[in-house]
Amino acid sequence: MIEVKNLVKSFEDKIILDDVSGIFEQGKTNLIIGASGSGKSVMLKNIVGLYQPDSGQVLYNGRNFVNADRDKKTEIRREIGMLFQGGALFDSKNVEQNVKFPLDVLTDMPEDEKLDRVNFVLKRVKLENTNKRMPSEISGGMQKRVGIARAIVNNSKYLFCDEPNSGLDPRTSIQIDQLLQEITDEYKITTIIVTHDMNSVMEIGEYILFISDKKKLWEGSNEDIMHSGVEALDDFVFANKMMRRFKGMS
Template structure:
């Protein structure tokens, strides 16, 4: 798991993160959500070490990442997979070569073993037949799946995804969500996703941190959200009439399942 303990981050006199504490759990899809300027992107960059925090601690399985030297941080980073918003594939490399890249940088074993690992990952994301193609020859959804294959090729303990559904059609977005969820459960990965996609929130959000103006406003699961009484969260998640109606339908479904009492009690989420 990854634990944040009272992390703070400022740029000049502007405080972006104002003492955020949260736990990102292993084997679960952990989401960071919030409107633009809420601090969620800075928070993710701090967690992966792209930015240093001003104060507070970030613990990877009880190891203080913020207190490590560069050599120690490199060991942790080798256990991290990253799916970038724009896929960030190398245009001059084939799909196979893109997935191979982390293995060439950090992997061990023979070339044959590395190629076998690449083939396994491409088969897992259903892209085995696209191995010899270049990024320009495949669709946006396929590029995302290549990015996922590259992110998992080193068998990471931690997977970070920055807006994984950005620019994708709704059907493809659902496929990407499903794939990330399956991989998270299958390999017991601590997955952290920065997203604006409400389908991802409602379908994949095992654990959700809602950020508001640099603070953790609410914390809970996608089931807790349905009964949330936090007005800021409700205004953000259920902004349209259509989504408010969808919320009511989901509540009715949960009433029928007899699961509503527990969720109603949990609907307040964990307050900061």
């Protein structure tokens, strides 16, 4: 579980997040949503330690990451897997080398054990026998699955995904959502996904935190979101639905 308490973050006196709190439970797909520029990606970067908040706490199973010393932060970072928006694969490395990279950097595991682990996670994301292929030789959806394999290869306890469906067609997006939900449930990972994709929200949003104008305006599940009673959230939800309908007609 990750608990965020009273998070405040600003840049050059401009407040981006103002007293935002939320509880992201283990074994659930937790989503942070909001319009572009709402602060959702900034919140994710504060949680993983890419930004230092002005005030507030980020607790990883009770461990305060914000005020932790270097050794404690290193310990927590070893438990984190990250799926970046563009996949962020190394173009010069093949699939196997990309997936193995966290093991090379973070562990002293023997090479044969690394390869066993790489093959295990590649099979889990349905990419068997792709080890020697280069990122340029596989589709965007396959690249995202390689990214997921890399994010979980180190037996991650916490999985962070920044716009995992960006650039994907609707069918592939659904497959990535289902894979993330399956892995989260199967391995009991604490998963946090930043997205503006309403398909993802409605399909896998077990806990949803909505940010607007620097604040958390609503939290709940996908079963409740259509009846939130929050005007800004209704505008966000239905604007996304209308945009999908327009794209489907074009």
